[in-house]
Amino acid sequence: MDLQESIDRIAIVGAGPVGLTLAIALAERGFGIDIYEPRYTDSEGAQLSNGRSINFTIMERGLKAFDIIGMRDQIIEIGVVLKQRTVHFPDDIMINPFGGNITSTVRREDLQRVLYKKAAEFSQIKLINARVTSVDIKKGEVAWSGQQETGVQAYLQVFGADGAHSTVRQSFQKYHWFELQQETLNLGYIEFLFPPELAKGNFEADTLHLWPRPNCYLFGLPNNDGSITINFFYPLTGPNSFEQIKSNEDFKNVFTQLFPNTLKCIPDLDSLWSGLKVSYLQDFQCFPFSHGRASLIGDAGHTIQPYQGQGVNLGLEDVSAIVELFDQHKDDWEKINQEYSLSRKQSARSAKLLTDLTLVEYTKELPDPSFKQVCRIIGYLLKNYSPVFCTHFQLIAFTHADYCEAEIRQNVERKIIQELVQRSDLNMILQKDVKNQEILKLLARYGLREEKK
Numbered sequence: 083m084d085l086q087e088s089i090d091r092i093a094i095v096g097a098g099p100v101g102l103t104l105a106i107a108l109a110e111r112g113f114g115i116d117i118y119e120p121r122y123t124d125s126e127g128a129q130l131s132n133g134r135s136i137n138f139t140i141m142e143r144g145l146k147a148f149d150i151i152g153m154r155d156q157i158i159e160i161g162v163v164l165k166q167r168t169v170h171f172p173d174d175i176m177i178n179p180f181g182g183n184i185t186s187t188v189r190r191e192d193l194q195r196v197l198y199k200k201a202a203e204f205s206q207i208k209l210i211n212a213r214v215t216s217v218d219i220k221k222g223e224v225a226w227s228g229q230q231e232t233g234v235q236a237y238l239q240v241f242g243a244d245g246a247h248s249t250v251r252q253s254f255q256k257y258h259w260f261e262l263q264q265e266t267l268n269l270g271y272i273e274f275l276f277p278p279e280l281a282k283g284n285f286e287a288d289t290l291h292l293w294p295r296p297n298c299y300l301f302g303l304p305n306n307d308g309s310i311t312i313n314f315f316y317p318l319t320g321p322n323s324f325e326q327i328k329s330n331e332d333f334k335n336v337f338t339q340l341f342p343n344t345l346k347c348i349p350d351l352d353s354l355w356s357g358l359k360v361s362y363l364q365d366f367q368c369f370p371f372s373h374g375r376a377s378l379i380g381d382a383g384h385t386i387q388p389y390q391g392q393g394v395n396l397g398l399e400d401v402s403a404i405v406e407l408f409d410q411h412k413d414d415w416e417k418i419n420q421e422y423s424l425s426r427k428q429s430a431r432s433a434k435l436l437t438d439l440t441l442v443e444y445t446k447e448l449p450d451p452s453f454k455q456v457c458r459i460i461g462y463l464l465k466n467y468s469p470v471f472c473t474h475f476q477l478i479a480f481t482h483a484d485y486c487e488a489e490i491r492q493n494v495e496r497k498i499i500q501e502l503v504q505r506s507d508l509n510m511i512l513q514k515d516v517k518n519q520e521i522l523k524l525l526a527r528y529g530l531r532e533e534k535k
């Protein structure tokens with residue numbers, strides 16, 4: 083194999099949402115880009131979905147990257163803007179409004195299509211239908227294998243955007259200093275749809291739906307055709323688990339017992355199970371994200387669980403970070419790589435930690451009836467002390483605040499709630515439901531105070 087040199091070009095391995103967004107941002111800055119993607123055939127016929135995570139929630143931090151490439155409005159337009167979260171308890175519902183902040187859901191396929199289309203507008207972006215087999219991260223050399231040929235190409239800079247099971251990350255693993263933690267949980271998921279004709283009228287289309295249950299949960303994200311994508315997260319093994327579901331009848335029994343209000347939206351419940359595939363969840367944390375001429379972005383650098391809908395958002399934040407560093411340091415890729423790696427380390431760790439806590443919220447806290455009091459307290463604080471008080475979820479979903487800041491806020495939130503739960507006059511305060519000077523003082527003790535004008 084001859085080594086081809088393209089030392090003024092950049093290689094992006096993987097044309098998922100993160101790789102494509104970075105390609106467009108760097109092409110706008112004048113770079114020639116080669117994107118390697120084995121599932122690519124042409125911009126119309128590309129296989130757009132990878133058979134998992136049919137749709138995504140895109141939040142403010144993800145939209146920031148789409149601002150950079152001038153596509154915020156277009157991405158919001160192809161999705162569904164959510165106005166609230168509805169929590170379906172067995173005998174009750176709870177509504178958490180998003181207060182006019184933008185969170186939207188977009189189908190992976192639609193997102194990929196508009197990004198491919200935009201990328202195709204740049205003559206300097208070349209989409210290559212090939213799988214990358216290894217990368218020499220020090221020299222920036224990419225070895226690839228297409229349908230007929232193979233090759234090695236040298237680049238100015240290589241970005242590994244090739245997802246959770248990244249080949250580029252494997253090339254980092256050859257070095258003793260590379261840290262990699264991998265976690266596989268005893269939790270799997272299945273994905274299916276409530277069809278539009280049944281979802282409409284039964285479940286709101288502009289709402290994120292959650293059914294929290296002990297050790298498992300169901301999650302519903304609406305699509306722009308009126309359907310709702312459903313993910314059921316359930317233990318893989320053990321007494322109540324996918325392992326125990328041996329037939330359509332078993333599956334029907336589980337759903338009838340756990341989620342009776344969904345049955346009217348599943349027309350093929352009698353046969354659904356036999357057509358489904360249980361997927362398992364893995365998360366990967368690594369460091370550093372950069373070395374030599376290569377950087378890892380998106381799921382390739384940090385695969386977190388989908389409970390809080392942050393994977394794409396965290397990955398798109400990598401894109402914003404790289405572009406901001408490029409605008410600051412211009413062609414000094416060594417500096418960009420170093421600063422990128424250091425700046426994203428803690429954000430990725432905090433995002434993982436907050437995601438893990440979300441699983442506890444969905445499968446332990448919310449299903450516990452005593453947690454209703456905590457929900458009432460949070461509702462009271464949000465209603466009477468916003469914006470002085472906002473939750474860590476609001477920081478994650480509606481702001482660009484670093485995930486580390488959201489982690490600190492989660493801690494503060496927990497301590498404030500602990501103090502309030504111990505007050506003998508708590509029920510009176512909640513009943514009156516007005517601003518209270520003592521609570522203002524309590525919030526101020528945790529650094530949450532009104533800004534002086």
Ligand SMILES: Cc1cc2nc3c(=O)[nH]c(=O)nc-3n(C[C@H](O)[C@H](O)[C@H](O)COP(=O)(O)OP(=O)(O)OC[C@H]3O[C@@H](n4cnc5c(N)ncnc54)[C@H](O)[C@@H]3O)c2cc1C
Pocket residue numbers: 095096097098099100101118119120121132134135136137138139140212213214215243244245246247248249271313379380381382388390391392393394395396397
């Ligand atoms: C059930 C589920 C629900 C989710 N829901 C959400 C959500 O609501 N919100 C959210 O933000 N995130 C969500 N996620 C996470 C989200 O799917 C990922 O974070 C996101 O897809 C990562 O984007 P990416 O571009 O980094 O990688 P990917 O989307 O995985 O794309 C990687 C690309 O690289 C290509 N590739 C792989 N290997 C090679 C190779 N060797 N050479 C060349 N190309 C290669 C692949 O074909 C693919 O096109 C969810 C995930 C799951 C599993």
